[in-house]
Amino acid sequence: MRVWRQTLRALLSHWRRHPVQFFSVLTGLWLATSLLTGVEALNSQARDSYARASQMIGGEPQASLSTPNGALFPQRWFIELRREGWPVSPVLQGRLTLKGHEDQRVQLMGIEPVSLPADSAVAGQAMAIERIVEFFTPPGNTWISPETLRLLGLREGDTPPTVGGHRLPPLLVQKDMAPGLLLVDIGVAQALLEQPEQLSRLLLPKEFHQALPASFKDRLQLKSSGEENNLARLTESFHLNLDALGFLSFVVGLFIVHAAIGLALEQRRGLLRTLRACGVSARMLVACLVVELGVLALIGGLFGVISGYWLASVLLPDVAASLRGLYGAEVAGQLRLSPVWWFSGIGLSLLGALLAGANSLLRAARLPLLAVADPQAWHQQYTRWLRRQGWLATGLLVIALAALIWGNSLSSGFVLMAGLLLGAALALPVLLSALLTPLLGRSRSVLGQWFLADCRQQLPALSLALMALLLALAANIGAGSMTAGFRQTFNDWLGQRLSAELYINPTNPAQAREMHRWLKQQPNVTAVLPNWEVSVTLQGWPADVFGIIDHPHYRQHWPLLDNSGGDPWGKLATDDAVMLSEQLARRLKLKAGDHLSIATPNGTWSPRIVGIYADYGNPKGHVLISSDHLLRGWPQLTPNRFNLRIDPAQIPALLTALQTRFELDDSRIIDQARLKGWSVQVFERTFAATAALNSLTLAVAGVALFISLLTQSQSRLGQLAPLWALGVTRKQLMLLNLGQTWLLAVLTLLLALPLGIALAWCLDAVINVQAFGWRLPLRVFPLQLLQLMGLALLATLLASAWPLYSLYRTQPADLLRTFAHED
Amino acid sequence: MLEVRDVFKSYATPQGLLPVLQGVDLTLGAGGSLALMGESGSGKSTLLHLIAGLDKVDSGSIRSGKHRLESMNEAQLANWRRTEIGLVFQQFNLIGSLRVEDNLAFQARLAGRHDSRWQAHLVQRLGLGDLLTRYPEQLSGGQQQRVALGRALASQPKLLLADEPTGSLDEATSDDVLRLLLELLDDTPTTLLMVTHSQRVAARLAQRVVLSNGRLA
Structure with missing residues (x-):
């Protein structure tokens, strides 16, 4: 225990002396966990809402009877079927607008609890006889979920009025009610919806299988339980896309962690050797490093899940609007997350830290005890590692190609994207090194040679941040081109398809x-x-x-x-x-x-x-x-x-005549502009969450670059001091440094362009086809690309600003000290 | 008592096996001091590392009391270094992120032998009283080596192994450090084995041996 304590103390003391590195690791873990848990929270919230909606009555999805086109039908059909021995139970469902809440969409569902299939539960509650009596005995109850009650700003027991001049029975909160839904007795629903003697569907026990009586064959059709519950299936692709973005951010975050932990290990090589020399065994040293990483992961994970929760609550309205607009799915507007989500968030952080730190831990375990503690060892090993990385990148690109040629599913589409992105990211340092080497050979000026040679020497420290930048940029170009292309295609298509001036829905x-x-x-x-x-x-x-x-x-x-x-x-x-x-x-x-x-x-x-x-x-x-x-x-x-x-x-004259003749309300007459506006709005909100996550991924990459530059700037005095001693001013040194960072960033941006366009093609021609069933033409928007390039360069400038300022402020004494410490 | 018997050690190089030690025999009594001399590449540091348990012999044996290093596993060797050995390097190898006082106490705490009075004595003898709250990078080379000496002796090891402890110090500082080391050893039963190039330093120790081409001359 004593050895544990002392070893941990020595290891942890490093962070006190290198707070930037400490915050790099925490920031990486925090960002990685935050974005992924945020997306998971959104998905879990939506899936919870679907589950509650599908289990509204019965605990299991029911079979049901409805008209072929979904229109209402007379209540007497229910009575006729009951007389023929069919165990049907009536349901009336419709939209209701409450007075003072005209902008809120509420679904009203009327049921008859007495005829519900035996052992049915409603909103997770067993319908005991006293509850049934209370439910339909005047004034009855309106069951409502706590989220909907809060959203409407109402209190339990209220009897809110509808725009039609009716009043709801007293509200009663039921925690497992589906969001956005009010449940009342069928008689009450018919009055509130002004549909006397009308029904939407008839519920049947799940296991009921019998041919419809001949007289109903044309009028009603049986829908099995599976068909009733297709929301989860329809929305699967939507959630998968969110998952993919979340994982991309997670990977980008882990790049930061990997870079920071790797650098911390390099800086602690001497410490690790001293500890071993003082009698700490390799196993104990690795165990202590694992504990240290675990503690960091716990702290980062805790921050991550808290901000993931915040992020999800910010994005939830857009996601809910997309799901409602695209699939008609109601998602509760307030997050309701189980403890499992919180623990899995922390677990993700731990797993991420272990993944990001595995390489460093392995190197610590294999650290030769007697090798000289050489800070340049990292650079020497880098060439060997670069070769391996090149092979790994080639392997991943081959896997991506195989997925493109032989794959035919959404999963293979994601394998293609993952292979392409990771392969390209791993190939980046190899390509950058290959680009800088011939440039170095051609440079005539001494300072130019130093500029390029030093730039190449910085690659090991900056490559992970540049890889993160490449990934984020490519994802932005890909998703941006896809979204903009989709917007244009969608608008063109809407313009052609919605060519009628008016759309009338008879009652x-x-x-x-x-x-x-x-x-x-x-x-x-x-x-x-x-x-x-x-x-x-x-x-x-x-x-x-x-x-x-x-x-x-x-x-x-x-x-x-x-x-x-x-x-x-x-x-x-x-x-x-x-x-x-x-x-x-x-x-x-x-x-x-x-x-x-x-x-x-x-x-x-x-x-x-x-x-x-x-x-x-x-x-x-x-x-x-x-x-x-x-x-x-x-x-x-x-x-x-x-x-x-x-x-x-x-149009105005026709509308007046129509309304006079048929007493149609506004919801049944839709003009072209309104329909187009609504469609475009659904589209925009659908991609709002994607755009937000994309921007965040770019921000994470910016943070990665900032942290790498800052961490590296602390160890760069050794390279810069000789130049200063030879007569290069600190201002010149600062500009040379900025030039180096920009050169690497610009080369990364140039490589991100074809990668982003390839990614856009994958999204248009593979992912969209597999996820949604439509293929979009690849469109490239040069102005959008230029904007993104500008933004990336600005991010690079911001990321390098503080380290450069620190360099500019470096005192001559600090530069001299580097010589004093040379052995 | 330290006994080194017929020790062989070689390293793999791209050109083949490079024999470094070729049958070294050495005996050093408890409380004694020995200077291990020789040219660069003669195997001095290798022998020191083998005795410290930082590396293992190809053949032969190294014994100290009941300990037989050649038959120890990794954990046992770690324990040997922690509890029986004090190591002083030419490059000091202090823990840069810990203050001087924590560096001094570090190995003693690891070994579970931290003695405040003994540490205070060391601090006083080594003249580190004003430097306790500083970090190693804020010290001169001589001061850092004094801290390294203090750290090695704080755990009251049976054997102090010093690898060119004055190699990176100027003559005056070197003399000062060596004087302190020998004075402190007078207060303890610790045995000293020191690798050095310097005849002047070696002359201050009780025994001197010269290693040449992997054998004791």
Whole structure:
């Protein structure tokens, strides 16, 4: 114990004398843990919300019955099915706006607890008889999650009014309620949503399997429990992308730790030898170094998880908005994290520290006891290490190439990216050394030779920071090009696709039929394009089938990525033909000319695919068929939307007439500008978290460079003092140093450009295809690249400012001391 | 009592095995002092390292009391250095991040033999009283070597091994350090084995042997 204590004391005393290094290690661990745990917190929060939503009723996802196009249906169908012995339980779900909270989106769900399948739990609570009675006996209860209650600024027992003039039953907090959802008795829900005698779906026990009675075959369709719970599956790619960014930041953070620990070991070589000479065994020395690293990891990890929590809470609104906009998933706006998350954050820091410090520990264990404590040993070993690093980089690049050629999954896409990024990062010092060597040979001036030779000598100390800079820059170029390219492609696509001026959603089938007739009679409307919609499952993937009429509008405004030749729109109208969205075609591994099998109430239909089109941002599959074919399969369907072509000047008059005739509320009439605005907003918020994480990664790389320069500046006096003695002023020394840092940074930036563009291509053509199903054209934005280069140079300047200032302030006495200590 | 018997040691080099020690025999009685001399590359430091347990013999034996170094494992050798040996190097090898007083007490604390009175005595004899709160880099070469001597003697080792302890000091400082060392050894039963080039230094010790081409002349 005494040896432990004394050895640890001696080791730890190093940090007291080198506080910058101490903070480098802590900063690296802190940043690495912070970004990754932040992303994990976001993902865990979202997944917790999905789980709570999917387990809202029953503890297990239920099977359910609903209309093919998701429209409401009469309550008497429930009674009829109960009479036929079906154990169904009614649910009505809809959007509700509370007075004073017009900007908040709240879902209202009405259930009938008495008919719920046996042993069902609601929001994690067993529905005992007294709770059931309390729930539906006037005034009843409104179950609400604590987060939603807080978000709305309400208190338990409140009876908030709706914009429709109704009042909710008293609010009752249930901790396992899904966020953004209010649960009431079905009768109350029908009154609040002003949908008397209407239902959204009928719940069935999970294990219930029976064919629908003939009279319901066309009216309702059975959805199995798996289909009901596809949120987690749909959002998987979104979370995987966040994970990937988090891990990238983690790796960049570990580069800092690795650099700082490596340098600390080099500076402590003498100390380690003295300790060994004084009788500390190698095993004990390594054990003490591990303990020291563990303590540092614990401190860094603790700071990391605290700031990760903060980061997640800052990014959560954007992530929640993206998930809501893209997938309709409600995510609680307030973080609710389990102790496991906190411990895993600390665990990550420990693991990261061990990974980053493994090499140093190994070197400490193998430290030859009798070799002279030579601070230059590191440099001497560097050439050998550089050769090994070159081979390792080549190996990783070969793995990336193999993943590109033979891989066909999201995982192989990430292997490709990881191989490419890490391979390029490891190759960086080799390339920099290879670039500097011929330059050195050509330099004629003495100072120029020193400049390049010293620059090359700095590589071992700076290479890890430069690698981190390369990774962060490439990630920024890649993600930035992808995002900007996607934005442009998406806007072009929206401009073409959203060409109708108005989009009208009728309230119910009867209104749809009447509205269709009425719209066709309106002289101002140049085209009425009705949409019929039915939800199906194709090879396990949810998809919406849209029935459209044959109209020139589609030929002009619905661009196709691929078609089977001839006149695809003509074939769609007349033949047994369909068109598919790109992501669905990729998911089902189908192309134009193939046949697709769709289960209809009349049996399986196998039309030919005549066209593939882009459908960005839609996680569900999208299928276009002729309305004639759709209505042959689902004859009871009525149009669920009318897209209208109309002279914009005539819109106000039509809207007035529509509202007078059909009493439609604003939510059912959407004009083109609003829809485009909403779509663009969803897009921007989707990438807001990505952009924030990207900027943070660049900031981490800047910190890595700063720390490396600062740490290195303390040991550079030995190289600079002879120049000073030979007549180079301190100002000149400072400028030479700045020039060296910039030269290395500029060379790194030049190498980051092709790497970033290659990464953008991987994201556009591999990751997007595997994660979302769409492929984007590679677009390069020179202005964006120039901006990023400028930013990186500014970061380099800022990172080198303090070390340079310290050098400038170095007193002649300090420079003289380096000579005094020469042996 | 230190007994070195028929010790061989060679090192692998790119040109093949380089024999450094070729059958060295040496005996040194308890409390004695011996100067190990020889030209550069004669194997003096190698022999010192073998006796310190910093390296292992190829063949032969090194004994001190009940200890047989050739049969000790890494942990036992570490314990040998910690408890039985005091080492003084030409380059001082102080712990730069610890203050003088902590450097002085370091090995004694490691060995569990820290004695405040003995340390105070050493501080007084070595003239380090005003330097205790300084760091090694704030000391002159002579002062650093005095601290290194103090550290080696603070644990009251049976054997003090000194590798050119005055090699990097000027003549006056060297004399001063050597005088202090020998005076302090008078107060202890410690045996001294010193590697030195200097005839003048060697003359101050009780015994002198010369190592030449890996053998004692």
